[in-house]
Amino acid sequence: MxxxxxxxxxxxxxxxxxxxxxxxxxxxxxxxxxxxxxxxxxxxxxxxxxxxxxxxxxxxxxxxxxxxxxxxxxxxxxxxxxxxxxxxxxxxxxxxxxxxxxxxxxxxxxxxxxxxxxxxxxxxxxxxxxxxxxxxxxxxxxxxxxIRVAPAADASDAGLFAGAAVAGPPRLLERFAAATAGVVPVPKVHSLALRIARVAHGRIHVAFASKDSHDWDLAAADLLVHEAAGTLTTVAGDTIRYNRPVPRHEALVAADPARHRAARDIVAQLARTSR
CATH class of the missing domain: 3.30.540.10 (Fructose-1,6-Bisphosphatase, subunit A, domain 1)
Structure with a gap:
């Protein structure tokens, strides 16, 4: 072709x-x-x-x-x-x-x-x-x-995560749930790509990924989330770029746009308080 x-x-x-x-x-x-x-x-x-x-x-x-x-x-x-x-x-x-x-x-x-x-x-x-x-x-x-990501029924700070299914590394998930009222932690999903695809499908509302995931873990799921009206970036807010000399990435978050912004802020605050 x-x-x-x-x-x-x-x-x-x-x-x-x-x-x-x-x-x-x-x-x-x-x-x-x-x-x-x-x-x-x-x-x-x-x-x-x-x-x-x-x-x-x-x-x-x-x-x-x-x-x-x-x-x-x-x-x-x-x-x-x-x-x-x-x-x-x-x-x-x-x-x-x-x-x-x-x-x-x-x-x-x-x-x-x-x-x-x-x-x-x-x-x-x-x-x-x-x-x-x-x-x-x-x-x-x-x-x-x-498929499309599931938007929050209540866009207020308090309502964004009420009943929200959140998946990710156990330690981060535990700290995020403790800091965010109403979160429903999701049991481990062995495939990172599937964890993120579940955000695109609306079955998971927020998904985190640890630092050092690779291009092959992310590329397909990345497009799925964005084409389902969601967002996947580094926790710092950077777009993921592929086919670099070292195909590894920083910690990531996927969600609908409103929860994505809020989740990034919460994780940043958790990082500051842990120093």
Missing amino acids: SDTADHGTLVAPLETIVREAGALALAAIRDPIKSWYKGKGQDQPVSEVDLAVDRLLKERLGPLLPDAGWLSEETEDDPARLGCDRLWVVDPIDGTRGFIAGKPDWTISVALVEHDRPVLAALLAPVTDEMFVAVAGRGATRNGVP
Whole structure:
């Protein structure tokens, strides 16, 4: 496809490929899964299924846009991606701990990034059969039905978080709930991408992410939230930029615009009082 290809024309083949990857992963969990740990601290789980899904996605996505670069959690990083105007950003299994443990909240996350921002996204939760799709400027869907963030019924400072479902790292979640009346903490969601997609879907109202999440954790979910009329930024309010030399990010918050502003202020105040 040419550089001027309509991103919408990629939706159908992208969905097909991501569903193929989901079927592969689902079939694999019928048998014992070989897994091990990686990373400098040997504290990041990876499984043979992560690698198999990664291979499938790379083989199938490559022909869609032959000039696109590639960035995946399970592929050795190639600095050549930095010279690409667009690239696929992939997490073959987001939420590997949950996947290995037999939990339902893992996903397959794929985004197309152009000039440092996502323009096309597909996020599949195979166990619950949820396919989230977004195209820049065209909205977001879940299983073909348009989705939007859930606005607060009461826009006052006191009402913004009344009954609000909030997800995030346990320590931050605990402190945020203590400082904010009416918050309903959400149990752990193993896939960070799914945690943020639930904001786009309106099932979670505010989602936090710890420092050091990566491009592949975020790119698809980022587009989903923004196309669902929400906001995802660093806690400091900065837009997330992708395909940088080091694809890691600061602490993040996703929500509808009103809660997003208020949540950032609360977290900033918590940071000041903890010094």
